[in-house]
Amino acid sequence: MTLILLCLFPLCFQLFFNFALSLSSDGLALLSLKFAVDQSEDGFFSDWNGGDSNPCGWSGISCGNISGIPEPRVVGIALAGKSLRGYIPSELGTLRYLRRLNLHDNEFYGVVPMQLFKATALHSIFLHRNNLSGPFPPSACTVPRLQNLDISDNFFSGNIPNDIKKCKQLQRLLLARNKFSGEIPSGVWSELDNLVQLDLSANDFKGSIPDDIGNLVSLSGTLNLSFNHLSDQIPNSLGKLPATVSFDLRNNNLIGEIPQTGTFSNQGPTAFLGNKDLCGFPLRKSCTGSNRDSGSSSSSHKDEQSNRSKGLNPGLIIVISVADAVGVALIGLVIVYVYWKKKDNDNVGSCNRKRRFGDEDEDEDEKGNGCSLLPCISGLNLKNEEDNENGEVEIDKGGKGEGELVTIDKGLKIELDELLRASTYVLGKSELGIVYKVVLGNGGPVVVRRLGEGGEERYKEFVAEVQAIGKVKHPNIVRLRAYYWAHDEKLLISDFISNGNLAHALRGRNGQPSSNLSWSTRLRIAKGIARGLSYLHECSPRKYVHGDIKPSNILLDNDLQPYISDFGLNRLISITGNNPSTGGFMGGALPYMKSSYKENRTNNNNYKAPEAHVPGCRPTQKWDVYSLGVVMLELLTGKSPESSPMSLSLSSSVSVVEGYELVRWVRNGFDQQSPLSEMVDPSLLQEVRAKKEVLAVFHVALACTEGDPEVRPRMKIVFENLEKIGR
Missing domain, CATH: 3.30.200.20 (Phosphorylase Kinase; domain 1)
Known part of the structure; x- marks a missing residue:
């Protein structure tokens, strides 16, 4: 028996040695992930074969060519939403050129190993919606290029370390819906010059809101600190945040008066709900008890008037009565005169x-x-x-x-x-x-x-x-x-308006893509639409809502200047007894559509806000903000809402929300850190200098298309932010 074992040992060693030589070091590190996951017979890793020379053909693995290295190296792991259950192995830290790690929406458990952050090329880590636990990953900020860290919807606990300030390149920090506790650290946020998104909601944070959060000059979208145990007053410094930022401070223990400076003037009441001791605009709660005081003073004023009336002498009462009678008589004469004058004018x-x-x-x-x-x-x-x-x-x-x-x-x-x-x-x-x-x-x-x-x-x-x-x-x-x-x-x-509409300018009159619109033209069109809507919302006599913004209602003149059409038409159609559901064509939208009634009904909802589909819901200005956001995404991507890649993969059972798929596709692209070339209209790729402007408009459009209408910015803010782009 011993003799047999001695004979087999060299053979086994030779087989293992040949196996190790056949697979690259990146492949061996990835096999550790395969073995760390509980697998079924038809598991996801069926094509992860140890006999391959490299792992670049494996499911979920992407490779890239690195300068000076002859063979491709692993740069991305994308195993999101695969229902994988297991732990994250420390061997992944040996993937020297790994840039993106996407393991979200699975069932990974345990702690995040410190060795993972030895992969110093990482710039995006997406681990949200798993069962991970332990403290905030202590070595995360040792990664010099880390831009995106999303560990929300897990079971992480403990404090946020002050070392977070070392994440100099961090753009998105999402820690929502965990069990973090203690105070939000202060004195660290001024160091995060590139932070665009901060979400600390639904944890157990207590104490006050740090003043230096107001120094996050790059922040956009929503600053979300809701559903914690934060106390004390809201710092005035938050008013220094960019105008595009919306607050979500709901369900805390904040007290005192809401500041009225800077960005606070752009917030709606929803941002502050659930704080019973908060007061001031935009809440309907006075900070001084003036309602009660004014009620008592009004009562006393009435008593005083009553007392005075009791003291009027009879002569004054007679004079007042005669004056009243004369006034009534004059009003009657005026009414009779106007009636006969109108009748004469009608005859003439x-x-x-x-x-x-x-x-x-x-x-x-x-x-x-x-x-x-x-x-x-x-x-x-x-x-x-x-x-x-x-x-x-x-x-x-x-x-x-x-x-x-x-x-x-x-x-x-x-x-x-x-x-x-x-x-x-x-x-x-x-x-x-x-x-x-x-x-x-x-x-x-x-x-x-x-x-x-x-x-x-x-x-x-x-x-x-x-x-x-x-x-x-x-x-x-x-x-x-x-x-x-x-x-x-x-x-x-x-x-x-002589030059058709934006729908045809983008897609051609036969629905084919059109490359006639340069980036500068598209930016000018977006600014023009926002300028017109801002006027309707803020400066028009009734502060109107348009309610049906879409490319076919944006007309273009010979200089490709935009004109908003169909404004007020639905209201007029309803007065005359017609059905306004298909929208209108005032100003020349229909001339350039030549589309059937059925097509108009089909396409009518693609740009409307989610809440616009709730029966009985009255139009609001935030509807227009959402619709403009979708139009801007179409200008950026060249894709209409119903033709975005994500919607093509959906079944007809979700056709009711087809218009939201472009928004979801773009958000997914940013979450996955997809290259800009995969999202932007191919006809714009040659305009290299416009990359920063394109990204800026993307951020404005995504803010406009937030699902919660209270989080969306006012149209005035949208216009002001667009005006800054390209200057």
Whole structure:
């Protein structure tokens, strides 16, 4: 027996020696990970073969060529979401050129070995959503290039060490939903000049918020300190954070008045909920008890007035009574005068319209009864462009009706008969009606939109809405110039924008990619849209919400300047009794779409915020912020929401949220540290100098598309941040 063992030993040693020689050192280190994971017969590691010369063909492994080294080396491990259960072996620290370690969404347990951080090329470590425990990895900041550390959703505990300040290159530190405790260290955050994202939420931190967190000059997105046990007052220094930063300080024990300086002015009330001793704007809780004081003072004031009234002498009472009677009489006279004046004007207007619309020299067949706009428009004898060589539409001017053409803009000189005689082109049709391009006698085109025949009982409401929309004047918003109201016809007349819409500029008129838009043009378009929406939100008389921002509603002129169209149209359509669900085409959006009603319904939700799909939810300005964020992502990537790579792999069962897949795809790309070349529109790759600008716009767009509307920035802040880019 001994003789047999002595004979087999050299053979076994030779086999092991040959096996070791056949696989590279990187491969041997990776095999330690395979053996550290509990495997089933059909496990993920079936192609991790020790007989290979290198591991570059193994599942989840990526390799790269290193200068001066003849063979490729392992640079990435991507085993996320594979339901792997095991521990992280220390041998991974021998992977000298490892840059990305993605083991998130698995069931790894135990501590993170200190030896892992001997892989000094690491710049991204994603271990979130596992069962890891132990203290904060003490050697993490010995890695000189570490940019992303996400260990959220685990069972880590203990304090955050002061050594965190040694992570000079750190951009994202995500420690949420663990069991960290103690105080958040102070005096370390000023050292982290590159930190973009900080999430310490849902732990057991106590004490005050460190003042020097306000020195995180690169921070963007959300500063999340929610669901801890933080106490004391909110430091004023947080107001020094960039304007793009949103706070989430919910569910702590913070006290005192919310500061009103700097970035605090951009926060909504949701950021401070769950702190019962916080007060001040934007919460509805006074810090001085002024409500109670004002109530008592108001009561005493009423008592004083009551006492004074008791002391009035009879003569003064008579004078006051006579004055009241005279005032009532004057008001009655004014009402009677206005009524008769209006009646006289209506009679004169009717005669004027008859003289304007039908001259005595014309025969009876041509002029009708002198008020023939309604039958002329509603009874159009339409011809397609192929029916007439010059594309004109012939108008049948017979019939009866009454109505009035009202110009909102004094700069537009147009009469009803001129509108009827002008060359008219059918630009598009839908279930909501027809849109025309009308070329006036002076050569200037306008767009005429028919709203339908209903809503006559809401005339005053319609006029008030149209007049308000007509007051919105901004270089990036399509102008409403005039309107026509009659019993069975309502028209809107607005500017014609001559160069199509952004959807066609990005994808071509046949849905094919277009490379006509340079980066500088795309940035200018994004700034123009944000500028127009900021005006609607902040400066317009009613602080409007658009509610339907998408590329087909962004028109472009010959200089590729953007114009927001369809503003206010849904409201007008609802007044006239039509269904606004497909959006509108005021200002010329439909002319450049030529799409069917079914297509419009299909694409309508791709840019809307998640909360916009909740039945009965009223539009908010944060809807527009989200939609603009999706439009910016499309400008950056060249991909429409329904065609992003992630959505192509989804089943039809999630078609309701197709519009969110572009956002998810981009976020996933940043989480995985994908190269910029994999996300940006290929036609922009040659513009090397614009890389920093592209990244900056990506960050603004991702802030706009946060799922929580309270976390999204105001449109004013979005515009200001875009304006800084490229200067």
